Amino acid sequence: MAEGxxxxxxxxxxxxxxxxxxxxxxxxVSDVSFAIGRGEAVALVGESxxxxxxxxxxxxxxxxxxxxxxxxxxxxxGQDLLRLDAAALRMIRGQRISMIFQEPQSALNPVLTxxxxxxxLFKSHTDLPDSQVRERVIERLRSAGLPDPERVFKSYPHQLxxxxxxxxxxxxxxxxxxxxxxxxxxxxxxxxxxxxxILALLSSIRESRTKGLLFISHDLAHVRRVSDRVLVMYAGxxxxxxPASRFFGDGPxxxxxLALLSSxxxxxxxxxxxxxLPAILGQVPxxxxxxxGCAFAPRCPRADDRCRTDQPxxxxxxxxGALCFYPxxxxxxxxxxxx
Amino acid sequence: xxxESSPLLETRGLVREFDLPGxxxxxxxxxxxxVSDVSFSIGKGEILGLVGESxxxxxxxxxxxMRLLDPTRGQVIFDGLDLTxxxxxxxxxxxxxxxxxxxxxxxxxxxxxxxGEIVGEPLLIHGLAPSVRERREKVSxxxxxxxxxxxxxxxxxxxxxxxxxxxxxxxxAIACQPDLLVADEPIASLDLSIGAQIINLFSSLNKTERMSLLFISHDLSVIRYLSDRVVVxxxxxxxxxxxxxxxxxxxxxxxTRLLAGTSSGTPSETQNGAGxxxxxxxxxxxxxxxxxxxxRESMPPSLENSESGRQVLxxxxxxxxxxxxxASPSLIQGSP
Numbered sequence: 001m002a003e004g005x006x007x008x009x010x011x012x013x014x015x016x017x018x019x020x021x022x023x024x025x026x027x028x029v030s031d032v033s034f035a036i037g038r039g040e041a042v043a044l045v046g047e048s049x050x051x052x053x054x055x056x057x058x059x060x061x062x063x064x065x066x067x068x069x070x071x072x073x074x075x076x077x078g079q080d081l082l083r084l085d086a087a088a089l090r091m092i093r094g095q096r097i098s099m100i101f102q103e104p105q106s107a108l109n110p111v112l113t114x115x116x117x118x119x120x121l122f123k124s125h126t127d128l129p130d131s132q133v134r135e136r137v138i139e140r141l142r143s144a145g146l147p148d149p150e151r152v153f154k155s156y157p158h159q160l161x162x163x164x165x166x167x168x169x170x171x172x173x174x175x176x177x178x179x180x181x182x183x184x185x186x187x188x189x190x191x192x193x194x195x196x197x198i199l200a201l202l203s204s205i206r207e208s209r210t211k212g213l214l215f216i217s218h219d220l221a222h223v224r225r226v227s228d229r230v231l232v233m234y235a236g237x238x239x240x241x242x243p244a245s246r247f248f249g250d251g252p253x254x255x256x257x258l259a260l261l262s263s264x265x266x267x268x269x270x271x272x273x274x275x276x277l278p279a280i281l282g283q284v285p286x287x288x289x290x291x292x293g294c295a296f297a298p299r300c301p302r303a304d305d306r307c308r309t310d311q312p313x314x315x316x317x318x319x320x321g322a323l324c325f326y327p328x329x330x331x332x333x334x335x336x337x338x339x
Numbered sequence: 340x341x342x343e344s345s346p347l348l349e350t351r352g353l354v355r356e357f358d359l360p361g362x363x364x365x366x367x368x369x370x371x372x373x374v375s376d377v378s379f380s381i382g383k384g385e386i387l388g389l390v391g392e393s394x395x396x397x398x399x400x401x402x403x404x405m406r407l408l409d410p411t412r413g414q415v416i417f418d419g420l421d422l423t424x425x426x427x428x429x430x431x432x433x434x435x436x437x438x439x440x441x442x443x444x445x446x447x448x449x450x451x452x453x454x455g456e457i458v459g460e461p462l463l464i465h466g467l468a469p470s471v472r473e474r475r476e477k478v479s480x481x482x483x484x485x486x487x488x489x490x491x492x493x494x495x496x497x498x499x500x501x502x503x504x505x506x507x508x509x510x511x512a513i514a515c516q517p518d519l520l521v522a523d524e525p526i527a528s529l530d531l532s533i534g535a536q537i538i539n540l541f542s543s544l545n546k547t548e549r550m551s552l553l554f555i556s557h558d559l560s561v562i563r564y565l566s567d568r569v570v571v572x573x574x575x576x577x578x579x580x581x582x583x584x585x586x587x588x589x590x591x592x593x594x595t596r597l598l599a600g601t602s603s604g605t606p607s608e609t610q611n612g613a614g615x616x617x618x619x620x621x622x623x624x625x626x627x628x629x630x631x632x633x634x635r636e637s638m639p640p641s642l643e644n645s646e647s648g649r650q651v652l653x654x655x656x657x658x659x660x661x662x663x664x665x666a667s668p669s670l671i672q673g674s675p
Contacts, residue, residue, distance in 0.1 A: 047530035191392035192557060193597040218531060221560075263535035265564030273386075273542035273565050279535035283500050 009212040010059070010180055011035040015072030017054060019064060023288035028054050030236040032072070036180065039209035041202075043227035043244070044216045045260070047284060050233040052216050056182045059214070060093050077179065095125050098173040100183040100202075104165035108157040114141075114168050115153035121175050137175070144171035145201050163194035170201060181205055184216045199225050220261060224248050232257045235284060235295035242320035253315075253322035256280075256296045294324070302326045345419065346380035347551050348404065348437075348519055353377040353413035355399050372618065373399045374575045377413070381519065386545055386552040388566030388583060390559060390598070396575035397555045401523045404553060405439050406430065418518070435465045435515035442524040444504035448496040454507050455492035458482065461514040481510045485540060502533035506540070513544060520544070523555045538565060559598055563587050568648075571595050574622035581649030591651045594623045621654070629655060641665045 017029040028051045036042045046052040057063070059074060061081055074081040076097065081089070101107045109117055118137045122128050128136065134153070141149035144167045157165055166186060173181050183202055187195035203226045206213050215226050223230060223244070230247045232240040232254060240247075240254040252258050259280045282299045285291060294312045297303040304325075312325045321327075355374040374396040381387045391397050402408040404415055406422050415422045417437060425433060438461075441447035448457055459468070459478045468474040479489035485506040496504055505525060512520055522541065526534035542565060544550045556562050562569055563583055570580040571594065579592040590596045617624075621639045624630055631654055639654045642662040656662045 047532065189393075192559070193392075193594075196600075220531075260531055263532050265538075265560040272563075273538075273545070276539045276542070277535040277564070279539055280532035283502060283533060284530070 007037045007039075009036050009038045009040075009077065011073075011075040012055075012059070013073045013075070015055075015058060015074060016070055017058060017063065017067050018070055019067045021288065023286070026236075026287040028236050028287055029058060032233075032236075032238050034231055034238060034241060036212040036214060038179075038212055039206050040229065041206045041213040041215055041227045042229045042231060043223040044214060044231045044233065045218065045220065045223055045257075046233035047218060049235075049284060049287070051236040052233050053184055055233070056099070056184050056214060056216050059180070059182060060097055060099060061089055091125075094121060094178070095176045096178050097180045097182065098176070098178040100166075100169050100173045100181065100186045102185040103189050104162070104169045105157065105189075107169060108165060110157055112156075113153070114155055114157065114160075118168075118172055118175055121172065125176055137171075140171045140175050141168070144168070144174070145197070146171070161194075162190050163198065166190060166194075166198050167201070170198070174205065179210060180212050180214065182214045182216070185218070186215075187217075187219075187222060195222070196225070202226055220264065230257075232260070235290060236287060237295065237323060239296065239323045240321070242322075246318075246320055253317065253320050253327035254296075254324050255300050255302050255326075255328065257322075258328075259299075302328065347383045347385075347418055348553070349378075349380040349414075349416040350400070350404065351378050351414045351416065353400065353403055353415070354411045355396075355403060355408065356411045372575060374403070374410075377570075377572075377575075377577055379570050379577070379580065381551050381553060383518070384545065384549045384551055385568070386541075386554055386566045388562035388569040389553060389555045389572065390557060390562050390569060391572030392557060394574075395572040397557075397572060398523055399575075400572075401439070401521045401553065401555050405437060405521055406434075407439075435461065435467075436517050437519040437521065438512040438515070438517040440505075440508050440512050440520060440522040440525045443528055444501060444508050445496075445528075447508055448504060450496055452495075453492065454482070454487070454494050454496070454499070457496070457507055458510045458514055461511060465515050467515060477514075478510075481514055482506075484513070485510045486536070500533070501529050502536060505529060505533075505537055509537075509540060509544075513548070513550070516548070517550065519551045519553065521553045521555070524557070525554075526561065527556070527558075534561075541565065559587065571598070576622050576652060577650070578623060578653070579649070579651045581644075581647060585647050585649060591649070591656055592623075592653050593627050593629045593655070597628075621652070631655065 013033050015029055015032045016027055019026055019028060032055055044052045044055060069082060072082065081092065115137055118140065119133045122133045122136060138149045138153055141152050146152050146164060146167050152160065152164065152168065160168065186202065187198050190198060199222055202213060202215065205211055215223065217223050227244045230242055230244050231238050234256050240252055240257045242252055252261065262278045263280055265277065280299050285295060285298065291298055291308065293308045293310050294303065297307040300307065307325055312323050314321055314323050315327050317327065353374055354372065354376060356370040356372050359369040359371050377400055379387065389397050389400065399408065403410045406415065410423060417433065420433065422433065455478050458481050459474045462468040462474055462477060468477050478492060482489060482491055487503065487506050496507065499507065526537050529537060538561060541552060545552055554562065554566055566583050568581060569583045569586050571578050571592065573594050579586060579590065579595045586595065587599050590599045619638055621634050624634050633654050639652050640657055641650065641652050642656060643650050643665040644661050645663065646661065650665060
């Protein structure tokens with residue numbers, strides 16, 4: 001058990017999820033291990049289909065129909081969530097682990113006021129007398145940065161802007177003082193200027209030092225603002241786990257992480273379109289047809305024969321690690337250029 | 340004007356209003372002004388970036404430029420011709436010269452047509468490759484041009500990845516060798532690594548085929564990388580425009596400053612209903628961290644800095660010596 005280190009909030013060990021599809025059995029989460037400490041914000045980065053959302057949902061034991069979990073442990077505050085029954089899980093979801101979804105407009109009930117929806121949480125999870133519920137909800141709305149919480153309490157979701165709705169979602173997520181907050185692409189639907197404020201708010205969640213944050217995103221600029229550590233997923237596996245300072249500073253270890261970092265225009269750089277972006281060749285392989293060796297090998301500039309036939313080992317270097325035969329650590333090397 | 344200096348595309352005072360439901364039989368009809376007084380130009384071989392949040396009117400402008408939507412007022416001048424006055428055959432004859440790449444490659448391709456038919460259809464419609472053999476050859480070349488192969492001719496859209504489908508959409512758009520491509524968030528639905536490939540394809544089309552591009556995006560770093568000039572929209576109005584680097588490195592309008600991350604202020608969020616900005620005042624007023632008393636009294640002037648080729652709609656720089664009132668309201672000149 002992870003009790004030896006009480007700074008560890010969550011530890012996932014060798015988690016795999018299998019799903020039966022028409023194309024055959026796939027493993028969208030494959031031997032995933034990572035930990036989140038108290039007061040730590042961990043980012044989970046990956047492209048669509050990499051398994052990042054499913055990994056996030058696994059932490060709430062929310063699996064799609066037809067999924068099985070052949071191996072792994074999800075130790076949350078020392079307790080293996082995979083061994084809990086439905087009733088015990090209900091006590092954990094929302095109360096000790098909560099989730100913020102991508103689109104607040106589809107996660108909120110359009111015919112109930114914000115006040116009613118958040119009050120419901122207190123009524124179903126706590127013994128708080130009704131007279132105090134309203135007060136508590138308004139306090140939560142205020143701590144989520146909503147300027148006029150009394151008015152928001154009485155509003156319906158459609159009366160709020162996108163940014164305000166996402167703040168309401170955050171208020172709901174922190175309502176019961178959970179220890180772990182999972183935010184799945186929380187800023188995708190927002191105006192860029194509003195997104196930055198939401199990121200600052202999320203980032204403040206971990207300041208209590210008791211809470212942890214798992215921030216799922218494909219936007220590295222946002223990840224850079226929020227996270228202490230970065231996990232990169234590719235084709236169901238975690239291929240890199242590095243401190244953010246290292247990832248964005250000296251550069252990541254895994255060639256895929258490096259390619260992701262350099263395939264986006266920097267936003268400050270002096271080079272324009274006369275210099276092609278170092279794009280990654282090809283595309284993510286389908287999960288039902290993975291290559292025998294490293295899943296990234298067919299697109300990797302560093303790959304050799306061994307990468308194409310054997311599963312790469314996990315190699316650590318200080319606080320960083322990567323699933324690669326050739327983890328590399330020069331600052332932004334030169335990946336191939338594609339016209 | 341010599342042909343070289345006249346812009347390929349010019350919009351003059353574009354306005355688009357939409358009727359809102361409600362109002363009843365005798366009630367006053369309500370309208371929503373999605374685009375207000377938008378004037379810009381694109382030179383030959385130039386890339387113009389159009390940036391703004393969702394709902395700022397970017398897509399509506401793109402559709403008016405394509406004449407998929409008629410403007411309520413204003414003109415779209417394409418190579419000297421007022422497109423808003425053309426119809427029927429004369430419009431169709433021009434259509435092959437401006438083409439569109441859509442955001443969602445899943446929704447914009449006919450699932451029952453093969454890639455070859457999708458890309459070959461515009462050639463057939465415009466009679467550019469009458470024989471089957473000729474068309475097949477041309478389509479193969481087009482597919483190769485966008486990074487696919489001749490083997491992909493017989494495949495259906497569902498057999499391609501998102502990036503592959505976007506390449507088909509681009510191949511179709513460039514089939515008739517248009518002078519102008521309008522690309523509406525073409526990489527928003529693509530993965531990071533695939534997006535970079537598509538951006539490179541656009542810059543290559545601009546460089547080798549000299550295609551002009553109206554590139555619509557909410558992503559400033561992509562706009563910065565790709566475009567020569569930029570137009571920043573807020574609630575349907577142009578709040579700032581000019582050469583991309585100049586505008587993004589030293590933005591003047593408070594909204595652009597927030598977007599570019601050079602502002603220390605924080606915008607206030609308003610409730611959609613109650614805080615609706617008045618149509619006769621600055622569209623950004625309700626969220627502006629730097630609003631002056633005058634901003635609550637009158638519409639900001641459209642100002643021009645002729646030296647740097649910039650324009651801004653803001654009270655903050657009014658009276659500043661380098662900013663003069665624009666001769667023609669919010670019209671920026673192309674400088675290819």
